[in-house]
Amino acid sequence: MLDLEQSLIDYSLGLLTRKDSEKIESLIAKDHQVAKQFSIVQDSLSLMGTSARHAKPNDDLKARVMEICESPKSEKTLTPPELRNITPSLPSKRYVGGGGSVGLGDLGKNVLKDKVNRLYEGMLELKDLVCGTSAASGGDLNELRKSADSIFVEIPEHNSVCSNGVSSVPHDEAIQSFLRTQLTSLPSMGYFLQKIREGFGNASDARRLFYLCRDQMKIMRASFADLDATLLAEDEELRLHGAGLLRTKWWGAEHSYFNKPGKVVCGNFFEGPVTERCVEFAEYDSNLYCLANLLGSKSENGGFQIELDNSKIPDCALATLTGSTNSANHLKLKSIIEQKYHRETMDEDGYLAHLVKSSISRAFQLSSSSEAVEAKLIGCGRTGNQTMLWFVWPSILPNHGGGEATTSNPLQ
């Protein structure tokens, strides 16, 4: 009897092996007395939880929780009609990110190198001011406001990035790495920083700044291998990243591309891992930001819906971003996604699409970025007045060897 009670406590605390957990679950399911005893153990342990020191969550947490109810309960994902029956050819070895990385020296011009270094240092400072242990996270924005002006976070101006010395960068991979640091999460961060600098903003904005700052730093490390070698080594360790991380981050978020803010809605997200390492996650994030910036800047209210599905395309995860657009903007988006790469004439929108195409080419080992469009691994479609942008990414196969150990959920 004592052994059973001990096992039930251990099971509730997530201390049993999978095999032993299954034995206990089977006992609980079969034996009413065991189930009753298990219930008592759970109640007792929950008393420990109730004894936790009182802490008040920010007011917007309830609003975010309630947004769950607005999303469809069905498992159906909006799927572009163009994607029916496509079967991408997968490389024999799964891509795990980091393929687009260059050295800071590859930028050639010192001015760009300094810009990247200063931006990363600014991010380190900002992250401390908005992290989950900061005063701002508890709603006290005074310190963040005081420091926001002095932190060196240079936000590029719209349509200025490609003209400021980028053409002199010696090779395409270096241009892409630089533009990834300027055009993905940074523009939205500029919007929130500006809000704070002008004396507005609340804990919710600090939270958004934290996510953007964290992503920006990861994207920068994945773009320039020698920027922060110590943290990059951690980013390269095997560590599964679930779709849930993306859902939590984007859920109900306000997103802005050069001061065109809009609301993000999360639709259906599959349960399970999306990427194997932080560097891969940074690349995946970067792709999402690129498409979010393209669509958000051209959708009617700046808003869009994100969905992640792993059932439509064999062995692949499909990310779709959907927003209402007028037909002129839809055609513009379609042309941006489908245009071929010409270094001399490419503008920022073109580069946003090109960054995703290059990333997908690496993931599927394609010989050129235009092949990614031809294979429909990235695309732009329309249903009614909704424009859908998408990209496809190789799934992580089941029975993957590595990853996070997890305690059991409170199974009953």
Add this chain to the structure above:
Amino acid sequence: MKEEIEKFWERISRGDSSALAELYDSIGTKLFSLSYQILNDRWDAEEVVQDAFTALWKKPQAFNPQKGKLTSWLMVLVRNRSVDRYRSRKRRKDTTSLDTVLEVQPADESEDIPSSASQTDENQLLGSAIEKLPKKQIKVLKLSYFKGLTHPEIAQELGISLGTVKSRIRLGVEKLRLSLPSTLR
């Protein structure tokens, strides 16, 4: 109130969003407090609570009212997810010593304001129930519950046998339950 909380599940299963709002009002702060105690990070703790409510809304059938209380189920869910996150963070950057694990966390002023008088009473009762436990049992229980340490890890840290760790946890849980008034059991 406890019985009311159990009724929320039926309404949530029927897709009644006001039930989710009421459930959040009833135990959202408690769940956040638990996660925050484990993680000491507001954003992480908010994510855990958000995910727990998402899980309940999307798959209410994961909870079976025949086999326990909704409050306990949610507390265990939040505790386990917080511990997972804590372990993962610790693996990445192993800087937290076990001494700091047991210290009371620094709190800002807002954290000292309970959301209701009944919550104050309840916390006081729980606080005194825990204080009544032998210190050795409290230490083992806290390391296990709030930091997710395994039995061998606790044994090694405190220099005691595996059997002693197990019995202290079991006796602690039992005494805690018995020392509380029946309304809180």
